[in-house]
Amino acid sequence: MIGDQFLLLPGPTPLPERVVRAMSRQMVNHRGSEFKQILISVTEGIKKVYRTQNQVLIYPASGTGALEAAVVNFISPGDKILAISIGVFGDRFAKIAGEFGAQVEKIDFPWGQCADPQVIKDRIAQDKKNEIKAVLVTHNETSTGVYNDIKAIREALGEHPALIMVDAVSGLATVDLKMDEWHLDVVVSGSQKAFMIPPGLSFLAFNERALKVHNKCKNPRYYWDVTSGLKYLEKGQNPYTPAISLYFGLEEALNMMLEEGLERILNRHRNYRDMVREAVKAMGLELLAPDHCASCALTSVRAPEGIGANKIRQYIREDFNIILAGGQQTLDDVIFRIGHLGYVRELDLFSVLAALELALLKAGYQMELGSGVKRAQEYLFNSYCK
């Protein structure tokens, strides 16, 4: 079998050649004018993707690092926190808050479903004394392929003063999110998803309301400290050595994203979702997420009765070097996940769907070869060619 691994994971995603080339160069001085220009430029670019005029800091860290940054900068030990979880990453955000001393009240929705804003509204309505200091919520839950209606959840909080803190690591630029228009206080994202660069950078955006909370926040911190980050950002620097090569990639990726335009990027991801979902249904398979909250970043597919999802993943890897993600925890061997975010094309999805059909047949599943691919073609024909 020739060719590199073809990653259809929900991150890291394939890299555009332009990004690989942009990263293939010598370092620059991270305290010098060239890096300063890059830092200013990428910070402005990220703000456009976040649709925010607020502050954004870039950490040399994974997305999980920026989740920890959100917790230690905006939550104090003893604070009462409402954590909305619809899967592994919702659980993780809640766990980090708990580790740093928050009193975490968790509202869990079944895996494969999105959060119901009405449930949150009811809970918030009971909090007459405004004891809840923050609401944690996942934008796009990577473990299940479900997105939350962040706008509706923000509206459910009404005038309650709790900060809303959003994990948009895999969601940003794949599912709509308007930080300022929706009045989101803290929004976290990462580099290896829609930003199409390798993992190792994460982003923390926060508004003035969050900054006021930060100024009184009592959690210990050094690496993640927002005050220090802002102070150095004014000088065009990071408090400690930044991950320079990833900035080169980010600068080029943002050029690509802004050339394409955010609306088109979101549209493209919506098309991928609908195309993959229709194709998979045409193969006779079941989807984990219902239509109204199905992620545009990835699609979770239930393996057919009697066939392990990991067997299908094994065949498609061995025969075609395509890497699909498995299910996590209780969904292990039950679902497989097709990532379709970042640098992915319709063309790629045709080949992946074709390979998936072959892997299914090899695993003993009965279906008509080509039926899924044909349905994807029809979808595109109807949306693009008419």
Add this chain to the structure above:
Amino acid sequence: MIGDQFLLLPGPTPLPERVVRAMSRQMVNHRGSEFKQILISVTEGIKKVYRTQNQVLIYPASGTGALEAAVVNFISPGDKILAISIGVFGDRFAKIAGEFGAQVEKIDFPWGQCADPQVIKDRIAQDKKNEIKAVLVTHNETSTGVYNDIKAIREALGEHPALIMVDAVSGLATVDLKMDEWHLDVVVSGSQKAFMIPPGLSFLAFNERALKVHNKCKNPRYYWDVTSGLKYLEKGQNPYTPAISLYFGLEEALNMMLEEGLERILNRHRNYRDMVREAVKAMGLELLAPDHCASCALTSVRAPEGIGANKIRQYIREDFNIILAGGQQTLDDVIFRIGHLGYVRELDLFSVLAALELALLKAGYQMELGSGVKRAQEYLFNSYCK
């Protein structure tokens, strides 16, 4: 002026072409077998550089991140800590410990000097009740260009049960360090120094004694948690997404380092130091560090009377695109620092010294052109050619 910035900083250092090429590739699945092999291979390679059989974890973070990891995993709030500082990075390690609730007693030595092991021995001797839980010390102080005699400092602790925690970010593989033989408990390093790859990875090595302390350690942590890191390392994974592209570079850089051999690498850095120091003295300039503790990673040079160090840095940057570091805090404009660690050759230092002479003359300093370069040539002739 043609050509890229030529970095003679004490990190990031120039990248070998082999490393740049190794990093110029598509991502792999960070939960798959290919990444597992890389992770196992680089972890073993790093252990060889550390000269340790102990555990090493790799963080997607700067060196400062691994300093924070050392603090939150091995120091509990309220612990009494002895922090030995000889400059900016010693201060930083102490500050992080203080931020996370340690009672920090700091012993400061003058900037430009190394720590005196006898002072530490005397202080430890007074601690009859073993109240001191850890001693923090910098291996190579990047802000001044001075290294500490870690072996002697470890011996000064004798049988006292305090952990010794060493910041070897810029020191490892430029100045000798034998983690196991010298009984060092925790040693931190980073990717952009002797490892010759871009910033964004840092390393935390710790022994069984440290692990016992960790198991009772009460500081909050998630991102830096050693228990979780070790659990995932057994599976060949990182708890959260690792900075994959930097691992590709690290794997190649370790190949290069092990091909060259650690003794030769250390020897090379010693030669750079002596060659640069002799040349700079021949130019009539003063060195900040005395001979007995002068860093092999960088050389701090006092600017001539009446000429600002930053003027010299400006000229060598404008005329030759060579980036030298300035002094920090009280040493700003007083010294400039020539980095000579990682992927640097004697050949490079000839050209840098020649350019430095021109920058000095342009800044109004009187000296015979070529005197420094000639002295460096003589040094090499005597050490290599006889």
